[in-house]
Amino acid sequence: MKKNSNIANILIYIILITGAVLCAFPFYWMLRTAVVGAGSIFSPDIQILPPEFLLDNFKNALTAQPFGTYFINTTIVTVLNIIGVLLTSSLCAYGFSRLDWPGRDKVFGVMMTALMLPLAVLMIPHFIGWSYLGLTDTFAPITIPAYFGGGLFNIFLLRQFFLGIPKEMDEAAFVDGANHWKIYWNIILPLSKQSLIVVGLFTFLNNWNDYLAPMIYLSSEKKFTLMLGLNQFMGGYNAQWNLMMAAVTVVVIPSLVLYLFAQKYFIEGIAMTGVKG
Amino acid sequence: MDYSLNTSQNFIKRTKKSNRRKLWLGLLFTSPVLLGYTIFVLIPLIVTTVLSFTNFSIGAKNTNFIGFENYINMFNGQDVYFWPSVKATLLYVFGSVPANIVFSFLIAVLLNANIKGRAIFRGIFYLPVVIPLASGCSIWLWMFQPDFGIVNQLLKAVGLPGGTWLSSDTTVILSFIIVSMWICGNTIVIFLAGLQEIPSHLYEAIDVDGGNAFHKLLYITIPMASPIIFFNTVMGVINAFQAFVQTAVLTPGYSQMMMGQPNNSGLLYVPYIYTKAFRFSQMGAASASAIILLIAIAIFTVIFFKMQNSLVYYEGDAKKK
Numbered sequence: 001m002k003k004n005s006n007i008a009n010i011l012i013y014i015i016l017i018t019g020a021v022l023c024a025f026p027f028y029w030m031l032r033t034a035v036v037g038a039g040s041i042f043s044p045d046i047q048i049l050p051p052e053f054l055l056d057n058f059k060n061a062l063t064a065q066p067f068g069t070y071f072i073n074t075t076i077v078t079v080l081n082i083i084g085v086l087l088t089s090s091l092c093a094y095g096f097s098r099l100d101w102p103g104r105d106k107v108f109g110v111m112m113t114a115l116m117l118p119l120a121v122l123m124i125p126h127f128i129g130w131s132y133l134g135l136t137d138t139f140a141p142i143t144i145p146a147y148f149g150g151g152l153f154n155i156f157l158l159r160q161f162f163l164g165i166p167k168e169m170d171e172a173a174f175v176d177g178a179n180h181w182k183i184y185w186n187i188i189l190p191l192s193k194q195s196l197i198v199v200g201l202f203t204f205l206n207n208w209n210d211y212l213a214p215m216i217y218l219s220s221e222k223k224f225t226l227m228l229g230l231n232q233f234m235g236g237y238n239a240q241w242n243l244m245m246a247a248v249t250v251v252v253i254p255s256l257v258l259y260l261f262a263q264k265y266f267i268e269g270i271a272m273t274g275v276k277g
Numbered sequence: 278m279d280y281s282l283n284t285s286q287n288f289i290k291r292t293k294k295s296n297r298r299k300l301w302l303g304l305l306f307t308s309p310v311l312l313g314y315t316i317f318v319l320i321p322l323i324v325t326t327v328l329s330f331t332n333f334s335i336g337a338k339n340t341n342f343i344g345f346e347n348y349i350n351m352f353n354g355q356d357v358y359f360w361p362s363v364k365a366t367l368l369y370v371f372g373s374v375p376a377n378i379v380f381s382f383l384i385a386v387l388l389n390a391n392i393k394g395r396a397i398f399r400g401i402f403y404l405p406v407v408i409p410l411a412s413g414c415s416i417w418l419w420m421f422q423p424d425f426g427i428v429n430q431l432l433k434a435v436g437l438p439g440g441t442w443l444s445s446d447t448t449v450i451l452s453f454i455i456v457s458m459w460i461c462g463n464t465i466v467i468f469l470a471g472l473q474e475i476p477s478h479l480y481e482a483i484d485v486d487g488g489n490a491f492h493k494l495l496y497i498t499i500p501m502a503s504p505i506i507f508f509n510t511v512m513g514v515i516n517a518f519q520a521f522v523q524t525a526v527l528t529p530g531y532s533q534m535m536m537g538q539p540n541n542s543g544l545l546y547v548p549y550i551y552t553k554a555f556r557f558s559q560m561g562a563a564s565a566s567a568i569i570l571l572i573a574i575a576i577f578t579v580i581f582f583k584m585q586n587s588l589v590y591y592e593g594d595a596k597k598k
Contacts, residue, residue: 008490009392012392013392015383015384015387016387016392019402020402023402023459024404026405026420027404029416029420029427033419043425044425045430046430046434088309089310091309092306092307092309094306095302095304095305096307099306101300101302102296102300107307114314114318116515116574116575117318118518118519118570118574120519120550121570121571122317122322122325123551123567124324124550124564125320125321125324126317127554128324128335129321131335145317148309148312149309149311149312149314152310155310180302184306205407208409209410211410211521212522212547215525226409227409227411230411231411231525234418234526241419241422244419245419252408252412255407255409256404256408258407259403259404263400267399267403270403270466270467271467271469
């Protein structure tokens with residue numbers, strides 16, 4: 001019996017380690033390719049370790065296109081989204097959980113059906129609307145919607161959390177003469193720091209990584225986000241894989257750093273969405 | 278008597294007034310999403326539906342109602358991209374979702390075993406989810422290159438023939454599926470969280486009855502996890518139907534206008550709508566294609582929820598929905 005479970009354990013580790021190596025390998029290969037010369041890319045032999053170490057690739061890749069501008073653009077878009085989402089989704093979640101009003105849960109239920117609605121069904125009217133306003137090729141179409149509720153899913157998550165906060169909290173505050181705005185801002189929000197961080201992190205990822213919306217709306221290079229810049233770079237530097245991987249490395253770093261520091265929140269957030277949903 | 282009548286009327290008035298006040302306050306707090314839902318969901322949904330019966334194109338002078346022509350053109354093949362994209366999308370959905378569910382569940386069950394370094398493994402499996410999908414796909418684009426890509430080089434090194442991957446229409450979707458398995462960390466983490474909530478006394482009962490690990494998996498883990506398997510499957514199908522980046526980055530078709538080459542084999546449905554709307558500027562026709570997507574997702578969701586009762590085990594009071 002004991003021996004059996006030992007063998008089983010070893011098997012488990014073998015499968016998990018194999019899986020983990022396969023998962024991590026593309027990252028290694030990105031780094032490995034980013035530091036080799038053009039000659040090594042088209043070598044018929046496998047060279048798992050980099051045969052040379054050229055940091056120039058990063059310089060060449062980054063100066064080939066205004067990646068600095070792309071970086072700033074992406075940061076602006078992402079920060080504006082995070083602010084909008086955190087403010088308005090928490091406000092709406094408060095309205096759907098801590099306030100009692102006739103029809104509240106019905107309205108909420110109707111809205112949640114839109115969670116299943118594919119963006120592709122809405123993107124054409126969105127585009128037409130923004131272009132009638134003359135706001136295509138600006139950040140407006142990819143930032144302003146965040147200020148209108150900040151995404152149904154985020155409202156759902158925060159509402160779920162707010163419902164769990166004991167009612168006595170606001171009753172005590174009411175006795176002290178506070179109104180709902182004060183309770184929302186001074187009691188509920190500070191108590192919900194954890195879930196607000198989770199929502200903020202996912203908003204960061206969604207916007208930092210977004211591809212489709214910038215591709216639809218942004219056409220001039222000055223306004224490009226990192227993803228569009230990367231796409232353009234890939235089109236222009238076809239087959240210069242070492243430069244391309246250097247660019248990809250730089251693009252990937254902010255997300256990886258954030259993940260490293262906030263891993264706990266990511267995992268908690270994902271588990272929260274799945275188990276309670 | 279007079280007095281009491283008076284107060285009860287007053288009371289009704291007061292509650293009416295306070296009810297109205299409550300309603301206003303509720304509407305005020307939720308006004309951002311009420312507005313947002315109307316502007317960004319409800320009205321666009323109506324507009325898409327109406328446009329799907331027109332030949333609308335942005336910048337064009339005339340827009341006419343053309344009945345079901347857009348829909349007919351899709352189904353009779355006049356729109357040469359429709360059927361190839363349906364085929365690619367269905368292959369992708371029915372290939373990637375089962376593969377992802379089985380693989381993620383297996384990994385989650387193993388991670389849930391009594392092992393060391395669970396957090397590290399989980400962290401690594403989640404890593405590909407964090408980075409932009411477009412950059413992840415561009416790494417795979419390089420690794421899948423037929424001659425100098427590392428995937429074929431490694432296959433040849435162990436004596437296997439290299440694959441054609443993204444360069445042949447028979448293997449494009451397979452390549453997409455492999456990439457989708459690389460980013461299934463989300464599903465793993467959700468599964469793992471669910472598995473950790475299964476009470477250990479259930480497993481102890483199997484131990485008492487002399488069952489083995491396989492019995493535990495079959496009689497405890499899978500039934501207890503079935504609501505989460507269901508959730509992950511539904512979400513997986515909905516997301517797979519909407520994949521865009523795979524086509525755009527793995528089969529970009531820089532030289533032509535069309536993504537998803539060769540032979541439109543990698544043209545998933547949302548890239549198809551995107552191309553029609555924003556590259557060919559046929560917004561009416563593209564709206565019709567979008568409505569078809571909406572209907573398809575609705576049908577799949579209904580089928581899934583119909584099957585839910587027979588496939589999913591809800592434990593006693595946990596049956597909320």
